[in-house]
Amino acid sequence: MIRWLLLLTLACACNQVHGLDQTGLIYDTPPIDAPWACPAIGTMPTFSRQLHQLPGRGCRQYTFSPKTKRAVALCYPNGVGANKESFVGEGPLDDELTPALSSPEPFENPRLTPDGQRLYVSHQQGTTVVTEQYTRVNDTWVLTKTNPFPNGYISTIATGPGGDRALMYTGGGLWEEWAEIAGTWMVVGPFDADFPLIAPVHTSLSLDGLRVIFEGLDYNDGRVSMYYSDRSAVDQRFRTPVVIDVPKSQDLVAMTEDCGKLYVFGLERLFYVSQ
DSSP states (O other): OOOOOBOOSSGGGGGGSOOOSSBEEEEOOOOOOOOOOOOOTTSOOOOOSEEEEOSOOSEEEEEEETTTTEEEEEEOTTOTTSOSOOEEEEEETTSOOEEEEEOSSOEEEEEEOTTSSEEEEEEEETTEEEEEEEEEETTEEEEEEEOSSSOSOBOOOEEETTEEEEEEEEETTEEEEEEEETTEEEEEEESSTTOTTEEEEEEEEOTTSSEEEEEEEETTTOOEEEEEEEOSSTTSOOOOOEEOOSOOOSSOOEEOTTSOEEEEEETTEEEEEEO
């Protein structure tokens, strides 16, 4: 597989956006609508070798709503890692985000539902991880539920028959698939039981729940790669994942509903590759 190499002025920091061989870096301009479409199930999407850098910095863990065209992310006022202060930012995906939620306890894992109407975040309270569900009321977020599921570390959220879905890390290197059924989140099946020699992280479920991209450690050779898998329906198991030639990410990745763009994070910035 051809390795990616990110062409940045700060060449010594290139390996922080893991990957990349002979890739052009483009400072992004407003995109032109393209007739993108996801490939047939069983066919891996392919992306161009031009890496686009979006404006702004200091945010990570981006998730977005195709309906509202808005994103949320975990943002730091003095840059990622500068201190423990953080807020959940919201705004257009391709622009700066402004504070939407703040807390004296550092937030983690903001996840926006595909319709843009609910937001899940987690934070530490003493030795306990608390997950909160917020619902959009006009232009504000209102806390409506605490601990809707037992662990705050979940994938991006998909929508499907009956409600929202997500992949959830349950500890011990295992992931499960959860679905919201009649207003209650519950386990509907395992995720990685069929490929036990790969340890997934930074797991991103497509908005229709049929595709997944994640960074994984191969226990056989110790290599870290980006993997892709799909399935023909949300009640079926994912196929054995295959390595996909895209940049590795320092944090959560996200793919648009038409598979046209894949967003990755590195160097405290957001990038994407497109079909």
